Amino acid sequence: MQAWSQHAPSLPNAPWQPTTTVLKKYVPIVTHDEVKMDAADAYTLGQLIDIAESNNPTTRESWNHAKASAAAVGIAKSELYPTLFAFATGKNYNLPPLLYNTFVVQDIGLFATAVHLDYTLIDFGTRRSEITAAQAKLVAANLSFNDTHLQLIQQVSQAYYALLNARGLRAAAEVNLTDAKALEEAAQERRDNGLATLPDLLEARAEREKANYDLQSAIGAEKTAFGDLATAIAAQPVHAFKVQGLDDLHIPNALDQSVEDAIANAYKQRPDLLAEKAKVKAAHAEVTRYTSAYFPTLSFEAEGGWVRAWGQQKTYPGTYAQTRTYETALSLKWTIFDGLRRENRISQAKAEEAEAKNAVHEREDQIGERVWASYQEAVTALEQRKAAASLLAASAESHSASVESYKDGVRNLLDVLNAERDLARARALDVTARTRVLQSFTGLAFRTGDLLAQHPKGNTP
Structure with a gap:
């Protein structure tokens, strides 16, 4: 029997007899240094x-x-x-968008890089209270x-x-x-x-x-x-x-x-x-x-990056383009009802x-x-x-x-x-x-x- 396929003891009235392989794999040797007197x-x-x-x-x-x-x-x-992270996306897709009364097949390859920023500006003490609780627990642990x-x-x-x-x-x-x-x-x-x-x-x-x-x-x-x-x-x-x-x-x-x-x-x-x-x-x-x-939270998001794309539409020659991208948002979130x-x-x-x-x-x-x-x-x-x-x-x-x-x-x-x-x-x-x-x-x-x-x-x- 392989160690990964072991089962619970087959009978309730007898001790489990593990194989040597199971013990070697799942019961590590934990060393304990003896004090030298x-x-x-x-x-x-x-x-x-x-x-x-x-x-x-x-x-x-x-x-x-x-x-x-x-x-x-x-x-x-x-x-x-704030939370700051960077990401890169490579994508290739064949998309037939509907133009007028027909679908036009487009083959597009896209590569985008960007840096994203998330920052909660106001939360009316939620984070501070969490820090206070953690600090008090640290004092208790010490x-x-x-x-x-x-x-x-x-x-x-x-x-x-x-x-x-x-x-x-x-x-x-x-x-x-x-x-x-x-x-x-x-x-x-x-x-x-x-x-x-x-x-x-x-x-x-x-x-x-x-x-x-x-x-x-x-x-x-x-x-x-x-x-x-x-x-x-x-x-x-x-x-x-x-x-x-x-x-x-x-x-x-x-x-x-x-x-x-x-x-x-x-x-x-x-x-x-x-x-x-x-x-x-x-x-x-x-x-x-x-x-x-019970109070709202105000957060800020921003993203800036660079997009490069190559595409081809059926019956037309392929093309390449690149551009800078950015996005900013200021969000106010207020929970009205959450099921108590x-x-x-x-x-x-x-x-x-x-x-x-x-x-x-x-x-x-x-x-x-x-x-x-x-x-x-x-x-x-x-x-x-x-x-x-x-x-x-x-x-x-x-x-x-x-x-x-x-x-x-x-x-x-x-x-x-x-x-x-x-x-x-x-x-x-x-x-x-x-x-x-x-x-x-x-x-x-x-x-x-x-x-x-x-x-x-x-x-x-």
Whole structure:
């Protein structure tokens, strides 16, 4: 079967099996350049954001949409200028015109060249309104482009912090396993000395196996988080690279603005909200454009050229002639009735304008609600960070005391296991609390739009 004669699948209950020829002809190979990461460097968040903005396909897609909108403005502006075109015509025909009471056969060859000019002089704002609408759509597209970057910065930041959290939990799990092994060794030593029973040793061994299981789970979660980050920056997760660690980052200890200021800033600078407002401007310009259709248009046409012709009339010798030609016209066009097309177009445009305004109000409500929620999450994260730090210090002290007491025969193994579990939980909570502060602050900056200008910078200013 030829590729050009392919059909739809013959049965609804089986997959379509395309031929190799069809796939080669209609499924082109689209190359995707892989980001080359240096395995020796430890990338900062700013550098990762730089890489993502330069290579992630979503930013390029949004950029091309903005470029298309810019071209649409140029197309709309071109209507303000005259149209000038040249043409040449070659024609040969045999024409029998009726002269008096008989047809006279004429054989004519004609060649004409001319330049034609069309220019709309007055249209009562139709073209200007179209330009305004296109310009507003361009502004909306540019703001959407900024929103794409904002979304990408948020995605990379959260993926980065998720990886730091996963690595912190893996490191905590490794320490927990080390402690569990030490406890098992202590239990073995006490049993060898007749100070502990076999159930005590088995409990310690089970705790060590549980710690190892938790470590393997943490390792798997870390690999998954690394893959998410690599995907966000358009890199391949099969090639390892390093990132700056959690201990090297500054953890904020307070918010620098009130929730009222945060919501107000979001209303002023969120690019998606500003894009929705620009769409209102575009919709209003469309209303003006269709309203101007009720008025007449005044246009000017001119044409000048040169005609050369050779002709012969039956029974007479042939002849050749040439001459200059020109034509000018001033036209006033006024649509009296069009089947209510203008009325319906205006109604449609007004409805679209109202729809655009409602979209702005809906987006404002969403932004206010989400900024409020993100602000409260940041406040909660700060308090949890303080509590987690205190819990870790207390748990470490309690665990150390329990182990020493167990070695001295004052405490039993169950007390030590409980203290060890509490310490393991405290380590995990401390890591999660620190990364949650960073995540919540980044989430708040994303919701307010501050993240677009205040995100960490890498190699580019």
